[in-house]
Amino acid sequence: MIFNKVKFLTVATLLSLAACSEPAADPVTLKPHDLTDSAVGHFCGMIVTNHKGPKGQVFLKGKDEPYWFVSVQDTLAFMRLPENASSVRAAYVTDMGVADNWDNPGNMSWRAVDGLWFVTGSTRTGGMGGKSIVPFQDKAMAEAFAAQYGGTLKMASEIETDSLLGDTENEAPS
Numbered sequence: 001m002i003f004n005k006v007k008f009l010t011v012a013t014l015l016s017l018a019a020c021s022e023p024a025a026d027p028v029t030l031k032p033h034d035l036t037d038s039a040v041g042h043f044c045g046m047i048v049t050n051h052k053g054p055k056g057q058v059f060l061k062g063k064d065e066p067y068w069f070v071s072v073q074d075t076l077a078f079m080r081l082p083e084n085a086s087s088v089r090a091a092y093v094t095d096m097g098v099a100d101n102w103d104n105p106g107n108m109s110w111r112a113v114d115g116l117w118f119v120t121g122s123t124r125t126g127g128m129g130g131k132s133i134v135p136f137q138d139k140a141m142a143e144a145f146a147a148q149y150g151g152t153l154k155m156a157s158e159i160e161t162d163s164l165l166g167d168t169e170n171e172a173p174s
Contacts, residue, residue, distance in 0.1 A: 053126020070127030
C-alpha cells in the first residue's frame, strides 16, 4: 500500500513538473514574418524588397528574427551550410503560384520549404539578376511555369547542393 502511494506521488510530481516546463519551439507554429523594406539579405547585404522574384526567410534555433534572402537559391544554400543544417527551426519561401506578381510577390505567399515543387533552370531571373529557383505548392502550376519558361521540377531534397553554391544548375537552357 505504501509502495502504491509513493508510486502515485512520484508520477504526480513528474506530471506537474512536465506541465511547468517550457515547451520546445515548434516549427509548425513559427510563422513567417512580413517582408518589409528593413529586411536585408544575409549574403548580399542588400534590401530584399529591391529585388524581384521569389525570396526566402530562415529561422535558426535561438533566434526569433529570420535571416532574409533575395533568392530561393541563397535560402536553400544557407539551410545546407554545415553550421546551419541542424539549427534550422523553420524556412519559408515565396510560393509563386499565389504571389501577387513576379516583381513584388507580397506577404501572403510564404510557404514552408518542405513539400514544395521547385522549378530549376528556367529563363526567369530573380534576386541579384541571377537565374531563379522558383517554388510552387501546386504541382500543376509548377508544370505550367516550366512549360512557359523552361526548367525542371524538383523537390528541395533533389536539388544538388553544388548547384546552389554556383549557378551551374540554374543556368538557362542554351
